[in-house]
Amino acid sequence: MTACNAALAEAAPNPGEVRLEDVHPCANCGARPLGVCADLKGHELQNMACASETVTAQPGQALFHEGDPNPFVFNVVDGAVKLYRLLPDGRRQITGFLFQGDFLGLGGRGPSSFTAEALTPLSACRFRRGDFDQLLDAFPALEHRLVAMAGDELMAAQEQIVLLGRKTARERIASFLTRLSARQVQLGGAEGRVHLPMTRLDIADYLGLTIETVSRVFTQFKTSGLIQLLPNNEVALPDPEALKALGDGAG
Secondary structure, eight states, rough: OOOHHHHHHHHHHGGGGGGGGHHHHHTTTTGGGGGGTTOHHHHHHEEEEEEEEEEEEOOOOOOOOTTSSOOOEEEESSOOOEEEOOOTTSSSEEEEEEOOEEOOSOOOOSOOOSSEEEESSEEEEEEHHHHHHHHHHOHHHHHHHHHHHHHHHHHHHHHHHHHHHHHHHHHHHHHHHHHHHHHHHHHHHHHHHOOSSSSSHHHHHHTTTOOHHHHHHHHHHHHTTTOOOETTEEEESHHHHHHHHTTTTTO
C-alpha cells in the first residue's frame, strides 16, 4: 500500500474515529451509493481516497485505448463512458456503456482489450492496480462489494448475449431503452424518461444493428406512441410496461 495509505491506517485503527463528513472527497460523492466504495466507512474511505486520483475527460477523449498497457482501474464519479473494440476491417462493436458508480477494470491484467471513451464530460477516481489490490486485501467490505458488482456485470453480459443472439431489432431497442431507463432511475432520474448521451450510431454498434435500422425503429416507436422524442436527447416512455413487454418478446 502507498505510504499515504499506510499512514492513514496507522492514524485511524478504529473506523469510528473518522467521521464520514470529514473524509474528502468521498463524503459528498454522488457515485458512492452505487459504487465499489458504497459499504466502506471511516478510515476505510480515507485510505480509498488517499490511494486514488481524480481524472477527467471531455467527450471523445479516451481513458485508455485497446491494446495499450493499462495499470489502472477506475470508478466513474460523473458522466458516461462507452467501451468498444475495433475489428481489423474497421468495424466497431460497442461492448458497454458505463455511468456514475460503475467500476472499470474487472477484466484481465494484460493489454487492454477495448477502448474506454468519454461520451460526456467525465470524472473518475483512478487507482493503480497494485494499490487497489492491497485495498481489497485490507478491507473485506470492498472485496465483497466488488464481487457483487462482478456478478451484476456477468448477468448483464448474459442478457446481452440473448439480445444479440435471439431478439429482433424492435426487441433489442425496446430492451435497451428499458434497461437504460432503469439504470438512470437508480441514479435519481425520473421514471418514464431516459437520456441518451450516445448517438444513434453508438446504439447501432452496441445492439448489432445498422444506424438505418435504429432510426427506422425509433420512428416506428414514436408513431405507435411507445416513445416521445424530446429536446436535448431526452426520450419519454409513456408506457414503460408495454416497452418492457416488447423487449422481453411478449409484445
